Structures are given as C-alpha cells and as structure tokens.
Amino acid sequence: MATDQTSTAAAAATAASDTDPFHVEPPTPWQLMGRRAGAHMGFWIGGTFVLICALVAIFAPVIAPFDPLAQDLTRRLVPPVWDEKGTWTHPFGTDKFGRDYLSRLIHGGQISLGIGFLSALIAAVIGSILGMMGGYFGGRVDAVVMYLVNAKLSLPGLLVSLALVAVFGGSFIVLVLVLAFLFWDNYAVALRSVTMQIRAQDFVAAAEAIGASRRRIILSEILPNLMNQVIVILTLEIALAILIEATLSFLGLGIKPPTPSWGVLVAEGREQMFFNPYLITIPGVTIFLVAIAINMMGDGIRDITAPEGRN
Secondary structure (H helix, E strand, O other): OHHHHHHHHHHHHHHHHHHOOOOOOOOOHHHHHHHHHHOOHHHHHHHHHHHHHHHHHHOHHHHOOOOOOOOOHHHOOOOOOOOOOOOOOOOOOEOOOOOEHHHHHHHHHHHHHHHHHHHHHHHHHHHHHHHHHHHHHOHHHHHHHHHHHHHHHOOOHHHHHHHHHHHHOOOHHHHHHHHHHHHHHHHHHHHHHHHHHHHOOHHHHHHHHOOOOHHHHHHHHHHHHOHHHHHHHHHHHHHHHHHHHHHHHHOOOOOOOOOOOHHHHHHHHHHHOOOOOHHHHHHHHHHHHHHHHHHHHHHHHHHHHOHHHOO
C-alpha cells in the first residue's frame, strides 16, 4: 500500500513538472562544463594560440614561404620588417647564411611541438598504467610501482637527460624517449592517489559485485574518472618538454643544425645577440608565449572539468 502511494505521488510530481511552465530542469554536467568553458577567458586565449601554433606546424611545408635550409649569402642578416632596412620578402629577416627566419621558425615548430607532445603522451601512457595498477591492486604491485617512482625521483632528472643525450645522440626519437623518461613519474604519483580514492567508491564495488573483470573495471569505471588529471598533467608536461628540448638544443646536445628547432634558433642567434638581437629574441619570445599559452589552456581545463580543485 505504501509503495502504491509513493508511486502515485512520484507520478503526480512528474506530471506537475511537465505541466508547470516555471519548472526548470537542472543542467547536465556537460552543460555546466560548457558554461564554464564559455566564461573562461584564459582557456580560450591559451587554447586558440596553441591551436594556431599546432596548425601552422602541421602545415609548415605549405605555409612557410621559403625552404628553411636554402641559403642565399647575398641576403644574409637582413633585418626583420619592423626595422627600417627590413623587407616584406623576409618578414622576420634572415640569419647569417641568408636563410629565411620565418620559414625556419615555422619548421622549427614541427620539431619542438612534436617532441613536446610525443614525449608527454608516451610518459602519460607509461605513468597512467603504473599509477592505476598500483592504486587499484595495492599490495606488492603498489610496492613495486612506488619502488620505481622513488628510484626515478632519486635521480637528478636534467643531469640524467644530459648524460643520455650525450651518449645516444640528440636525434628526434632519442629526445622524445629521454623526455618521456623524465616525466612518467608525475602521472604515476598523481593517478595512484586518485585511483585509490575511486576504488573505494560505491560504483566500483557495484561493478565488482556483478562480476565485472578487473580489466573492465579499470578501463570502464576508473580510467574515465582519471582523464581530467591526465589531460591537465599532459598540457603542463608538454610546455616543460618544449623548454627542456630548447635547453638541450641550446647546449648543443639536442637537435643538430641545420635542422631547425626553436632551441637551435636560440643557440645560433647567441653569436649575433648584440648586433642582431632579433635572431635570439624571436625564437625566445615564441617559446615563452607557447609555454604560457599551454599552461593557460591546462589551467582552464582543470577549472572547467573540476572547479572544486581551484585555489
């Protein structure tokens, strides 16, 4: 009898909400995130700038006005267009070999952004797997994961990367793998802690009660709830990887000239920094703006997907 009354009351409430013109349905989580995204200027500014840089790097062969390796010694050290001696033929000027600086900057974005994205992505895969395994299984598995993390944290990261690059060379693949080795522990530590919290939730216990396999629980129940943390860490690590690649190339241990990367351009420009400062200013400002934009985008993603985590 009580059940019938409850059902009748619920049906009446539903009917009333359908006929009430002032009844407003609560927004869905996706609608809330859409509203927060629309009002987050930092996310839009940073994301737009990063998207433009990524598209320019992807379509560099089409966008670049000149071959980045083509030399013209008759037009060496032409100043940029904002200088009174500059020309629109070479908007960012030329270097000491007469190579168009805008073309080298655009093609350098392919190398620098590619290394940053791939190294952070590989580190995310490795660190996420280890973090989820340690947080979900616990026990000996967690002990092994934490042993690996502590061993990695005990190593001076930049010195190890310098040593590895000096031994194996500064090729694109070596830099990607070395930087991935530097970053994977950040994902493992963060996701291990969050996985432990998620594992104690009721929906995970319900999945275990109905006989779901561990693989399905990890992939269907735990991983979707970790994507916010993964994406935020990924964006921050991309910016850091770009800076480290530039540092290694500046020291002569990264990408080798004449292949352009932003770090190589800074290294080549230091010889002329007092006479032609644009050679070091342009790539330096580019690295700075890209790093700031990626961090703004990462902060925006955090604020949009998990506003309770804001300071």
